[in-house]
Amino acid sequence: MTHHNDPPGVDTPDAYAASGVDIAASDRTVDALVGVLRTIEAGRPSRVVDLPGHYASVLRVTDELGIAIGTDGVGSKLVVAEETGRLDTVGIDCIAMNVNDVVCVGAEPIAVLDYLAVEQADPDAAAAIARGLKTGAEAAGVEIPGGELAVLPELIRGHPSPHGFDLCASCFGTVALDAIVTGADVAPGDALVGLPSSGLHSNGYTLARRALSSLGYDDRPPELEGDTVADALLEPTVIYVRAALDLLRSDVPVHGLAHITGGGLTNLLRLHRGVGYAIETPLPVPGIFALVERLGEVDAREMWDVFNMGCGFVCVVPADRAVEAVALLDAHHPGAERIGTVTGRAGEIGYPA
Template identity: 40%
Template structure:
């Protein structure tokens, strides 16, 4: 049970049930689908090509973007949430579409968000080929933004190759990224976190990992983008057990925890400083870590895959042991 998040209006257990129902319905449409709903991206076969597709937004982070005036970073967030996910199935992003819904006309807002989308797309090596802007008073509060991405699968990775003994490494996050903001906003509204003191830290954009994953694609067995639902996402990638010791998280996570979120719940809602997890055989781990270091990123040793259980065990920085 994730109590504080539920009080903020998000029931993760209920959401999982909705997702399961959606997957069951969508599967009835599959004809050329190689990888369907329930993984990080859908993959469809067209001729000799496997094409990956995904759609995602930035959630209620948009409301804090309006409060802080930091608008361009949510455009980067929107791109990151998409390109990171298709990279988890081995796809290189090619084209992006954006959808921006507004409560009222606001050219400055549109241009700020678009600048962020373009910056993220350029970094990921994708083209923004079009989009849609809608004015929807009484439907939208402020604005909402989402993107769709199309990518070419260079090597399909689903996690099926993962086996006991494989090593698990993490890539550091850039902060909260784009999840848990309904909870963060409630803590701000209750005066438990100062937006003046922590606004810039909270609004840091989601890190883009797609280039890193693609550079080591032939040496990894699986990848997991840590987003909504946090480390429960690892169940998407493998049915084996995973035993990980988590590092000391960045200060912003401790601020949130000290504002009243139980320690265990932090690891069920937030990325706690780890934005992407890679699964690698022991023979390739040094090569992968070296390639990541060349991009000025320090990979973090987290643990390994086990055969003794089918759950994710997290050993937190405070010494707690969580079973997910």
Template identity: 45%
Template sequence: MTKIKPTIHSTYTQAGVDTEKEEKALRLFFKWIQKSFSFRNNIGVPLLNRKYFANVIDIGGSVGLALSTDGVGTKIMIAQMMNKYDTIGIDCVAMNVNDIICVGAEPICMLDYLAVEKIDNHLMEEIAKGLYQGAKIARITIPGGETAQIREMIKGAVGSVGFDLAGLTVGLVPLNQIIIGQNITEGDVIIGFRSSGIHSNGLTLARKIFFNDAGVSIGKYFDELGRTIGEELLEPTHIYVPEIMEVIKSGVRVKALINITSDGFLNLKRVKKTKIGYIISDFPEPQPIFSLIQKFGNVSDEEMYKVFNMGIGFCVIVPNNEIESVKQIARKHNVDAYEIGYTVADPEEKVVIEPKGLIGKGDQFYKMRQNSCKVK
């Protein structure tokens, strides 16, 4: 039996993000929301589990309507500290479309919600520039949205205008081609697509570590990064739509598509297939930002691989004979793709990161004791 040494505490919780409390609250929330399912008979019924990256609605016929919504989170505060707003819209698009492609759907449009402390022409135009650029990469339209002026509710960082930004994305997927991991088998291969950096997750912890605890300035230059910490943290989230849609349309037998966002590599466990485990046997060197976060914050490996993408922003699970096809498409789109692991039969449905001696059970990673790292 594998012995597990539990982590003592979570610095993400100390930073103000308590995922355990969130999950308990969501169960109470969803208890009421799911009652709405009875309001529609056949047409309009959600087909998937609420915990998946996106849901698919039966709209009649052979095509389903895929829906996903997300925001940018506290990366907005980095934009405020930098007084730079022309890329935050890219993050908003990315956070939405990267989720919706996880069901095999092609995103077609996104609605935005922009809440502001007060109307600021320059701010709104810069945000719109990013939304446009994100839409261009993802090949979607932005046919509408909502702007709310709520001065009493939203405040910006010192000297900036407060705002929040979120979106709702719509996609289409043939009902007989929905991908949620239902066909995964033992021996399938996990291919990891390189991230552009921290993306839009874990910024609350990163801000606490660098700016609150270490007292680093937003304009501090790091040799390891080749730029300032503010520029690094504001790097836009990579949009995986072009390469992933080409993988799907090329005829590659895709078993699962996983967006590595909040909960890090525990996201592998969100697929539908049961009694399957995930072994990460080879991991490319993460970008320097992650080692800086770990060093400055004394963050455990267990937490790093749960909170951050660690350099891999998206995973595709395919049969062994499809590896080169996926890598070739990734290269065509100038994205590095790595064979990072494989699936195994496992009633406990663990995620094992062998290079770090980590085992993911339930909603946590644990450090395995020496000589217990390998899982067969």
């Protein structure tokens, strides 16, 4: 959980709380962390650009140049990887969760440093994880110049032991200080262009695994249209960086960029809290969500409050440029479409009835 960049708190959804994730308690914990970290005195003027609640932090390097930084991990999706022995895609998730955040401030991600903590040193497992990191890095156009491996048998316990691990990373990018996408330009009437997700991405897995606990990983329920449960749960997070950068380099004004992670489309509220967002024509919802909703007996609204529901990234552009933006983004991610409109109802997310 990132502590500087989470969306505004919401009440803990019932099913998510029952699975062991209390969002309200998490929000209080974030507040406790930030309350102390805000008091740091570095002995010099702060280099931090004020972007409260955004997806990444930006530090001034010169009067013109900033470094954008973010950090994240794969979360409990790793439990599925451990239990199935399929380790070669979670590195993609690790890269995606970081680079997709950093590009949201208008930055070009340039490098990622990974941190791999393991219960037991295993060269074959590490090589499989590294293959995913390599695939993700190449898709995002970033380098991995270094990282850290920690062997922590006292802290890490696997599913099964001794094959446990945790994987997280930090991403670094560059951005011109006068080109930061702060979200301040988001205004009522702007268009929301959604980019399709590949499924759950790397969020809500505590709830999803509980909901699907009656199934085996090799089962093929009808909602998955021939895929196994393991296939659906381990489908990698989509990397949106090249599409976002192409949009930023075009002449289409970009008012906001939002990575849709845990909390679903409430992530849009990070951009500008003085407006609201009406979701009028959602993107198609992959079958894994219907399966979680059915077997977990999860309320439909709670599904929208926890998961991306088929939309992994949103670009906010002027309404009269939406067609151009859709065409540009669809070239990278087929199925990109306008999904809604910015409203004047501050802090509200409106979904279709």
